[in-house]
Each structure stands twice: as C-alpha cells, then as structure tokens.
Amino acid sequence: MTDWSSETHEARTWFEILRNRICAEFETIEREAGSDAAFEYTEWHREEEGNADPGGGTRGLMKGKVFEKVGVNVSTVRGSFAKEFAGTINGASEEAPGFTATGISLVAHMANPHVPAVHMNTRFLATTKAWFGGGADLNPPIPYEDDTEAFHARFRAACSAHNPTYYDRFKKWADEYFYIPHRGVHRGVGGIFYDHLECDDREAFARNLAFTKDVGEAFLDVYPMLVRRRMDSDFSDADVQTQLEWRGRYAEFNLVYDRGTLFGLKTGGNIDAILMSLPPRAVWS
Numbered sequence: 001m002t003d004w005s006s007e008t009h010e011a012r013t014w015f016e017i018l019r020n021r022i023c024a025e026f027e028t029i030e031r032e033a034g035s036d037a038a039f040e041y042t043e044w045h046r047e048e049e050g051n052a053d054p055g056g057g058t059r060g061l062m063k064g065k066v067f068e069k070v071g072v073n074v075s076t077v078r079g080s081f082a083k084e085f086a087g088t089i090n091g092a093s094e095e096a097p098g099f100t101a102t103g104i105s106l107v108a109h110m111a112n113p114h115v116p117a118v119h120m121n122t123r124f125l126a127t128t129k130a131w132f133g134g135g136a137d138l139n140p141p142i143p144y145e146d147d148t149e150a151f152h153a154r155f156r157a158a159c160s161a162h163n164p165t166y167y168d169r170f171k172k173w174a175d176e177y178f179y180i181p182h183r184g185v186h187r188g189v190g191g192i193f194y195d196h197l198e199c200d201d202r203e204a205f206a207r208n209l210a211f212t213k214d215v216g217e218a219f220l221d222v223y224p225m226l227v228r229r230r231m232d233s234d235f236s237d238a239d240v241q242t243q244l245e246w247r248g249r250y251a252e253f254n255l256v257y258d259r260g261t262l263f264g265l266k267t268g269g270n271i272d273a274i275l276m277s278l279p280p281r282a283v284w285s
Contacts, residue, residue: 004126007205008100011124011132012076014209015104018216019074022106023060025224030064033231037064039072044270048079055079055100059273063280066115066231070108071276077101077267085266090196091129101125101267103134104216105260107277108223113243114233116140116147116188116226117250119277120219121260122212132208133195135170136219137178138226139188139250141243147226148189154222155192158214166211170194180253187253247282254278 023039030037045056057075064070078100081089086097103123110117122134138151152171159166170192178187192215199205254261254277264274 004100004130004199004205007130007199007202007209008076008102008124008126011209011212012074012102014213014216015074015102015122018213018220019060019072019104022220023062023072025220026062026067026070026108029066029224029227029231030062032228033065035065037062037067042272044273046077046079046268046270048268051079053078054268057270057273059270059276061276064111066111066227068109068111069280070106071273072104072106073273073276074104075102075269075273077269079267082266089127090125090131091127096128099125099127099267101263105273105276106219109247109279110227110231112231112233113141113235113239114144115230116143117247117279118219118223120216120223122215124209124212130199130205131195132197132199132212134212134215135174135191135193136215136223137174137188137191137193139246141246142239143189144230147229150226151189151191151222154218155215158211158218159192161214162207162211166194167192178253180249180257182256183249183252185249187250241283241285244281244283245285247279248284251278251282 027038039060039062042059046054048054055077057073060072062070080097081092081099083094086092086094105121107119108117117139120136124132156167174190174193177193197208199208261274
C-alpha cells in the first residue's frame with residue numbers, strides 16, 4: 001500500500017476517543033477529591049513552507065488537586081522531514097522525505113508523592129512504510145511493589161491477547177529505552193515500549209490497531225485505579241523532596257534521550273505540547 005490516508009484517519013479517530021475518555025476519568029478523580037479542576041484545550045497549527053495542509057493538534061492540560069500537572073495531546077501532522085533528519089526515520093530518506101503521523105501522548109505528574117507519575121503514548125506513522133509504536137511506563141517517586149505488579153499485570157494481559165511474545169519483548173524494550181545512562185538508573189519501574197509494528201497491508205494495519213487500542217484500554221483500566229489507591233496517602237516534607245529530586249531525573253531523560261521529544265522538535269511541532277512532559281517543579285541537589 002502507498003496511500004495510508006484512510007488508515008491515518010481511523011487511527012486519529014481512536015486516539016481522540018481515547019483522549020476524551022482519559023480526560024473524563026481524570027476529571028472524575030478530581031471531583032472525588034473535591035476539586036473542580038478541568039482540562040483546558042488549546043489547538044495548534046503546524047507550519048511548513050510550501051505545504052498547504054501540514055496538520056496540527058490539540059493540547060489538553062489540567063492542573064488540579066490530585067493531578068499537579070497532566071497533559072494529554074493528540075496531533076496529526078503531514079509533510080516532509082528535513083534532509084538531515086529523514087535518514088533516521090523508518091522508511092524515509094533524502095529522496096523520499098514525506099510522512100504522516102498521528103498519535104496521542106500523555107504525561108501525568110501527581111501532587112501526592114505516593115501517587116506514581118505516568119507516561120503513555122501510541123502513534124501511527126507512514127513514510128514509504130507504515131507502522132505503530134508506543135507503550136506506557138510507570139514512574140513512581142516512591143515505588144510500591146503492588147502498584148508495579150498491578151501495572152505490569154494489566155499490560156501483560158493486553159499483550160498476551162495478541163501475541164505470546166509481546167510482553168517479554170516490549171517490557172525488555174522499555175527497560176532498555178527508559179534508562180538514564182549518565183545516572184546509571186532507570187526512569188521508573190518500566191512498562192512496555194514498542195515501535196516499528198509494521199503494516200504491510202490493510203489486514204496488518206487492523207491487527208496492529210487492535211493491539212494499540214488494547215494498550216490504551218489497559219492504561220485506562222489500571223492507572224486510575226493506582227491513583228485512587230494512593231491519592232489520600234499522608235506524606236512528609238522528605239517525601240516531597242524525594243519526589244522533586246526524582247522529577248529532576250525525569251526531566252533529564254526527556255530532554256537528553258527521549259526520541260519523541262526530538263521527533264516533535266524536528267518536525268515543527270508545538271513547543272508547549274512537546275515539552276508538556278516536563279514536571280511543574282523539580283530540584284537538583
């Protein structure tokens with residue numbers, strides 16, 4: 001296949017549905033905590049010289065009592081990679097720099113240090129090839145073994161429903177990817193990460209979209225449960241200090257190593273949406 005426009009639209013539709021459901025659930029949690037915080041949505045439009053339809057997206061941001069800062073972004077962009085960047089992308093080159101990309105990206109930084117922060121992203125890209133990628137990983141400043149197990153168990157179930165090898169492969173990929181080499185530590189307690197889930201035809205697209213949908217459903221099932229489990233926990237000044245120092249490590253990873261940050265910057269994405277992943281407060285001591 002060479003024209004993936006209808007599949008891009010189908011993937012985008014799912015990402016927007018998932019965004020709406022996640023935001024509604026997070027707002028419900030805020031209501032349970034006695035807060036009237038709600039997401040504020042900002043549309044942005046990409047610019048590319050000579051491109052009449054470069055796309056854009058919507059940035060959703062909420063700052064509340066439970067969610068100190070949570071962003072949920074959906075974007076759909078199209079155009080051409082810069083020549084020096086094209087060769088680093090699957091199926092693209094200086095001679096064939098064209099691309100389309102659609103995806104959802106979420107990062108939540110929590111007010112209570114005992115509530116784990118989280119990242120989730122799924123996406124569909126097309127160059128001369130087409131593929132899905134994404135995943136989710138849990139990032140607790142103060143880890144709890146039962147939270148880690150519940151998170152992994154839910155994604156293990158989602159993976160196993162599609163391929164018996166997926167969970168082990170994608171967990172290992174997450175462990176290797178979400179690692180801060182200059183600190184010698186992992187960013188959190190892991191999850192799953194996958195990329196280049198190739199779509200050679202319409203059947204492969206449908207199969208990979210179904211898996212990607214189940215990744216989103218797994219996130220929506222398990223993460224709100226973990227938030228509710230910990231959001232009323234007592235915490236100390238020392239716990240807050242631990243959280244702020246951990247956030248410094250998180251910021252270092254996202255600014256130095258994260259491929260999604262680089263992709264957004266290299267393709268003319270919205271700066272505020274790209275850097276939405278950075279915590280509202282952090283310290284280096």
